[in-house]
Amino acid sequence: MRAVFGLVLIVGLALAGGAVYMARNYISAYQNELARERQATAAALEAAAAEKAEVEVIPTVGVIVSNRTLKYGERLVEEDVRVVDWPENAIPEGSFTDLAVLFPASGGKDRFVLRTMEKDEALMEVKITQPGEGAGLTSQLDKGMRAFAIRVDVASGVSGFLRPGDYVDVYWTGSRRGTTAEADGEITRLIQPRVELIAVDQIAGTDVTGTTIARTITVAVTREQVAVLTQAQNTGRLTLALVGVEDETVSSEVIEIDQRALLGVVEEEAAPIPERVEKQVCKTRIRRGSSEVADSVIACTN
16 A cells, blocks of 8 residues: 555656646746847847938928918917928928017007918918008009909809909900991900909908809009000900919910901902003094194094
8 A cells, every 4th residue: 555655656746847847848938939029129129220310300490380260351460370390491482480570579560361371371471461561452462563443244254253363364345446447347356365363342362252243353454554454444345254273375466356257257359440441533634625624533444
């Protein structure tokens, strides 16, 4: 009995020793694998850090942007703007980087919005007025330009699709009567190509939605163009044609159409006038008496 107990004890100790050996080998393998994993992770982090260190740092500049949606005619105050970091090589031309320049220290020099700006849009000189300048039409006229109003209706005003900032061609329809030109009826001629609209009725801002059936539109033209348009408006009818956004062509060719050209009538050449042939008359002199001489018509022989 004692021998059996001793044998069982020896077998148990052998099994326990084998289990401990297997567990130690498993733990050792796990620790080795974990160490290799940590080394690989550390190497990857070091490579990423080295690559990041090699990347060039892009310099930035503080640019003033709108803090909310700004619409035409609104007064600009400091609460409407904020400064954000902007890549130095991508700053829009005419942007503001100094609040002291945007809002001068001297009072009574407010700025007003000329174009609709969305939130976080960079403030630019062309989108706001100068300090102390109002948001009227005078702020939208370049040097040497004048504002001129043209009467329009649904047809001549392109069915209400005109907006401030658009460009139009101006056509005149009228009669040549009173001129030296030999033509009857009316003609239509392009008199002013690509003229900029700065207002539609009383609306001078570009934030217009839907169609607007205007009665007048205001264009920016030179003094010579004012004289031309005034004469044209008083002697005939004006029609506007909307110019495409990407169309910047201005042709010097005279565009004119009359009724004959419209209907395709070709003038026939006048028949030549036959030369007038004078009838030949043959005469002979006859003496009557001693002193009287008379002419007598006779038949021509040649």
